[in-house]
Amino acid sequence: MKFISSIAALCLLGLSGCSQFEETSQPEKAVEQPSLANDVIEVGKDYHSFANPAEVLVQHISLDLTADFSLKQLIGVAKLTITRVDETATTLVLDTRGLVIEKVLANGQELGFELAEPDAELGAALSITLPSDGNIIDVHYRTSEDASGVQWLTPAQTAGKKHPFLFTQAQAVHARSFIPLQDSPQVRVTYDAVIRTPEDLLAVMSAANDPDTERDGVYEFTMPQSVPSYLIALAIGDLQFKAMGQRTGVYAEPALLESAAAEFSDTESMLEVTEKTYGPYSWDRYDLLILPPSFPFGGMENPRLSFITPTVIAGDKSLVALIAHELAHSWSGNTVTNATWRDLWLNEGFTTYLTYRIMEMIFGTDRYKMEAVLGYQDLQADIASLPANDQILAIDLRGRNPDDVFSNIPYEKGALFLRELEQKVGRENFDKFLLDYFDEFAFKSITTDEFIAYLETTLLKDYAGALDKSRIEQWIFAPGIPEGAPVPESDAFSSVDNFRTQWLEATITANEIDTEQWTVHQWLYFLNNMPETLSEAQMVELDSAFGLTQSKNNEIAHSWLMMAVKNQYQPAYERLFDYLTSIGRNKLVRPLYRELSKTPDGKAFAKRAFEQAKPGYHPLTVKANQGYVE
Numbered sequence: 001m002k003f004i005s006s007i008a009a010l011c012l013l014g015l016s017g018c019s020q021f022e023e024t025s026q027p028e029k030a031v032e033q034p035s036l037a038n039d040v041i042e043v044g045k046d047y048h049s050f051a052n053p054a055e056v057l058v059q060h061i062s063l064d065l066t067a068d069f070s071l072k073q074l075i076g077v078a079k080l081t082i083t084r085v086d087e088t089a090t091t092l093v094l095d096t097r098g099l100v101i102e103k104v105l106a107n108g109q110e111l112g113f114e115l116a117e118p119d120a121e122l123g124a125a126l127s128i129t130l131p132s133d134g135n136i137i138d139v140h141y142r143t144s145e146d147a148s149g150v151q152w153l154t155p156a157q158t159a160g161k162k163h164p165f166l167f168t169q170a171q172a173v174h175a176r177s178f179i180p181l182q183d184s185p186q187v188r189v190t191y192d193a194v195i196r197t198p199e200d201l202l203a204v205m206s207a208a209n210d211p212d213t214e215r216d217g218v219y220e221f222t223m224p225q226s227v228p229s230y231l232i233a234l235a236i237g238d239l240q241f242k243a244m245g246q247r248t249g250v251y252a253e254p255a256l257l258e259s260a261a262a263e264f265s266d267t268e269s270m271l272e273v274t275e276k277t278y279g280p281y282s283w284d285r286y287d288l289l290i291l292p293p294s295f296p297f298g299g300m301e302n303p304r305l306s307f308i309t310p311t312v313i314a315g316d317k318s319l320v321a322l323i324a325h326e327l328a329h330s331w332s333g334n335t336v337t338n339a340t341w342r343d344l345w346l347n348e349g350f351t352t353y354l355t356y357r358i359m360e361m362i363f364g365t366d367r368y369k370m371e372a373v374l375g376y377q378d379l380q381a382d383i384a385s386l387p388a389n390d391q392i393l394a395i396d397l398r399g400r401n402p403d404d405v406f407s408n409i410p411y412e413k414g415a416l417f418l419r420e421l422e423q424k425v426g427r428e429n430f431d432k433f434l435l436d437y438f439d440e441f442a443f444k445s446i447t448t449d450e451f452i453a454y455l456e457t458t459l460l461k462d463y464a465g466a467l468d469k470s471r472i473e474q475w476i477f478a479p480g481i482p483e484g485a486p487v488p489e490s491d492a493f494s495s496v497d498n499f500r501t502q503w504l505e506a507t508i509t510a511n512e513i514d515t516e517q518w519t520v521h522q523w524l525y526f527l528n529n530m531p532e533t534l535s536e537a538q539m540v541e542l543d544s545a546f547g548l549t550q551s552k553n554n555e556i557a558h559s560w561l562m563m564a565v566k567n568q569y570q571p572a573y574e575r576l577f578d579y580l581t582s583i584g585r586n587k588l589v590r591p592l593y594r595e596l597s598k599t600p601d602g603k604a605f606a607k608r609a610f611e612q613a614k615p616g617y618h619p620l621t622v623k624a625n626q627g628y629v630e
């Protein structure tokens with residue numbers, strides 16, 4: 001049976017080895033093979049949603065939710081406005097995960113519904129029998145205490161220590177854990193919401209927020225621009241607002257408000273230069289929300305209100321590329337959206353390219369170049385360690401949870417590909433192309449294949465001499481980095497290389513390295529490119545010369561702690577424990593857990609840190625790291 005099916009698959013793919021008409025193959029048996037269709041990716045099919053938007057489409061969601069901090073539940077109603085795309089459709093299928101569905105109503109009448117057996121990664125399909133008329137479906141529900149997209153923090157886990165905090169993180173497939181909806185990036189909805197909280201807390205959403213709203217525990221929001229479900233976001237806490245510019249401001253707990261506003265004071269200028277280059281900002285305001293340190297990402301581009309980790313408030317603006325990145329998503333991602341998670345690189349690669357451009361415009365070419373080299377090195381590390389299939393921009397995610405495949409590939413390889421296009425057609429022409437692209441696909445979801453088709457009618461046609469379709473396909477569908485791709489370089493790193501080499505050769509001592517003028521990026525480059533092993537004496541020398549164990553910069557601390565684990569440098573382990581138990585940003589803690597897990601002592605240490613940190617970690621951080629401590 002298997003034999004027949006694989007031969008048939010070869011035929012389907014038009015590959016050599018197809019022998020469908022040989023005697024051994026029984027057509028009727030071949031037809032029975034379910035794996036036939038599975039062997040070819042159905043372009044544009046969302047393999048991570050059970051919803052049926054091609055039949056019945058949800059276009060507006062109206063939420064009325066109470067945040068119950070003692071039960072750790074959101075409780076209320078989602079009113080879904082539907083359109084029957086297929087007039088004969090009788091069922092609406094939604095995505096849910098861990099939701100308790102209390103009842104479903106239309107026109108005041110209860111509707112029949114069925115919750116399927118849950119899939120461990122994708123949750124459970126909710127099938128609702130549609131009423132014969134009417135297009136508003138009210139789903140009464142509550143979330144579960146361990147909802148994968150919601151984190152409930154105790155007062156002790158916040159900066160102020162007095163009030164609890166809640167935040168959601170929907171990307172990629174977690175909106176379904178706090179709203180029953182069609183959880184696919186192909187489905188866009190407008191939304192409004194009433195959020196009921198304890199009276200002394202403020203709720204904010206990825207929607208129109210009134211900074212001067214009365215604090216009375218009832219907050220109203222509207223989101224008039226349509227968004228994919230992964231961009232619906234809510235946070236509740238002891239939040240205050242400070243304006244940074246005309247259209248930009250920051251929400252944070254009082255203790256962080258001033259430092260955040262100072263750190264991110266370039267946000268308004270970033271918004272202006274991006275608009276000037278890539279077209280008008282579509283989302284009215286652009287505010288930041290500073291989360292508690294357990295936020296599992298650096299940032300999340302929730303429209304109008306990016307969610308930001310506090311770990312980038314370094315005091316010297318050294319890590320603000322993160323803001324440029326989340327802002328850039330307002331164009332690449334939020335306005336033009338990846339159609340499926342296979343197409344994530346259209347969001348993240350374009351955004352990473354834009355981030356570099358914004359950083360260059362605001363902070364100059366030297367800084368941009370340093371950041372590009374560091375990004376390129378991260379990419380090289382992934383190319384060296386990931387299986388070939390995971391190095392492909394248009395990655396095959398069938399049967400996989402998008403969370404488990406997070407890497408630098410969609411980001412830095414995607415950005416490098418666009419950099420090559422820019423270099424081949426010229427910067428001005430490429431900027432014009434991007435401006436048109438954002439306009440052409442505004443408020444639409446796009447697949448990789450649609451992007452290629454668009455390239456064929458634009459750049460590939462206009463610059464036929466400079467570009468070549470097979471090269472573009474290599475970038476998108478093949479592993480690795482194509483030969484001859486741009487290689488970022490920075491003069492500012494040459495002297496760092498020299499000093500490192502001389503110190504390693506013991507020609508100079510650490511104290512003789514002239515670090516006075518070094519930027520955070522030079523420090524990172526200095527540390528990240530050390531050999532895998534150093535002697536105890538070398539580690540001690542670096543630490544006493546530069547106080548690395550005590551570095552307040554979370555990225556520098558991360559690089560140094562990685563070295564400490566690799567070399568089992570004990571004097572840094574107290575700091576390492578503190579780092580692992582006070583930060584939940586996965587990108588910063590996961591490599592440390594991975595490295596620790598390689599030795600029995602390291603693993604025992606990791607276990608102790610993880611057990612202590614776990615109650616404060618986000619579900620995603622727990623899931624990503626628990627394998628290292630088992």
Ligand code: BES
Nearest residue numbers: 171172297298299300301321322325587
């Ligand atoms: N949208 C992403 C975060 C994300 C991606 C969440 C995929 C879930 C699935 C966000 O914009 C992001 O890329 N964050 C990075 C920022 C960094 C590259 C500057 C992060 O959190 O590290």
Ligand code: ZN
Nearest residue numbers: 325329348351
């Ligand atoms: Zn991003």
